[in-house]
Amino acid sequence: MISTADIRDATTVVLAAFGALFFLVGTIGLLRLPDFYARTHAATKCDTVGAGSLLIALAVFNGLDASTGKIIALAGLVLLSSPTTGHALARAAHRTGLAPWHAEKGRTP
Amino acid sequence: MKTTQATTVLFAFWLVLTGSLGPLDLALGVVLSLVLGVWAARFLWPQDAPALSPRQAVRLLLYIPRLLASVLMAALQVAEVVLDPQMPIDPVIIGHRASFSRAVSRVAFANSITLTPGTLTVDVDAETFYIHCLAERFATDIATGDLERRISHVFEE
Amino acid sequence: MQSFFWGVGIFLLVNAFACLWRASAGPTVVDCILAVNIIGTKTLVVLVLLALVFGRAMLLDIALVYGLLNFVITVTAGRLLETGRLAGDQS
Known part of the structure; x- marks a missing residue:
């Protein structure tokens, strides 16, 4: 028999695996992409989705109680702060004169 | 208030x-x-509070699911680029002029650009947004002004 | 589920160590700051995992403070790099 607990566990596993996969992609992007701006793409987007999906998975597992509110607040915090830190750092890089990498010139900064 | x-x-x-x-x-x-x-x-916030009228608040709530979907699309697209052994990217920084009357819509526009696939807001001065694109084809949605109209619809009408 | 959570946590820690290489290698200062920010996000999720595994709600509060500090530290480091001082005007 499939109980509600089984459905809850299955949802948690699927969402958490999805999030962990995106964390892995973010890490590979951070190590592999050619320059800072491209790395910021990988870092902001993949980490937002990875952390968001993992935290929602944990909230689903936890069920309805006071801790779940905190986990949802954490997910919201990550969703809001991750693009903002991306902006702040990209602006700092741009204003200190870091030039982006171009494919045709093939040079690394 | x-x-x-x-x-x-x-x-x-x-x-x-x-x-x-x-x-x-x-x-x-x-x-x-x-x-x-x-x-x-x-x-x-001594001078300007980002106050929203009730209609704008409803539109903002309706805009959020769309934004979440585009975050997911953006992450999938970055994953595609990162996991491709050839890494098909040709980054450029483009300048895009967009005029908004309120600071809150400029912030929303910059964040929405970051959260759409392949683009990242780098800098804003007065009315020009400097946008880093992983490849120029990702910028079409912004260049046609589609995104700009959507933001204006939420915050400025 | 406990072992699954342990697995996810260890996976995230391995990822964080991989990011540590970028934080030490650079090549620019912003790369280092970005890598540290990413490690902070992973740590936050690991803290929530630990809170569920050990059943300690206190770790969630620590995770919240950690997330807020992570954000503030990154923005401040970017601003310090950009302007050379911590208190700046709004421009």
Whole structure:
């Protein structure tokens, strides 16, 4: 028999695996992409989705109680702060004169 | 008005943090969020509060699912680029002129650009947004002004 | 589920160590700051995992403070790099 607990566990596993996969992609992007701006793409987007999906998975597992509110607040915090830190750092890089990498010139900064 | 909004948000955050409805907790929360709300409204946002009319608030709520979907698309697209052994990217920084009358719509526009696939807002001066694209084809949605119209629809009508 | 959570946590820690290489190698200062920010996000999720595994709600509060600090530290480091001082005007 499939109980509600089984459905809850299955949802948690699927969402958490999805999030962990995106964390892995973010890490590979951070190590592999050619320059800072491209790395910021990988870092902001993949980490937002990875952390968001993992935290929602944990909230689903936890069920309805006071801790779940905190986990949802954490997910919201990550969703809001991750693009903002991306902006702040990209602006700092741009204003200190870091030039982006171009494919045709093939040079690394 | 500003004070009420700030206090409400702070009190909601207090409820999340304490997670209890005891009378002492509630009283302490009300007092603290009032003090901090007054302080925030006077010193943190002295000139311009991003106030929304009820219709705009409803449109903002309707815009959020769309934004979440585009975050997911953006992450999938970055994953595709990163996991491709050839890494098909040709990054450029383009300047895009967009005029908004309120600061809150400029912020929303910049964040929406970041959260759409392959683009990242790098800098804003007055009306020009400098956007880093992983490849030029990702910028079409912004260049045609589609995104700009959507943001104006939410915040400026 | 406990072992699954342990697995996810260890996976995230391995990822964080891989990011540590970028934080030490650079090549620019912003790369280092970005890598540290990413490690902070992973740590936050690991803290929530630990809170569920050990049943300690206190770790969630620590995770909240950690997330807020992570955000503030990154923005401040970016601003310090950009303007050379911590208190700046709004421009």
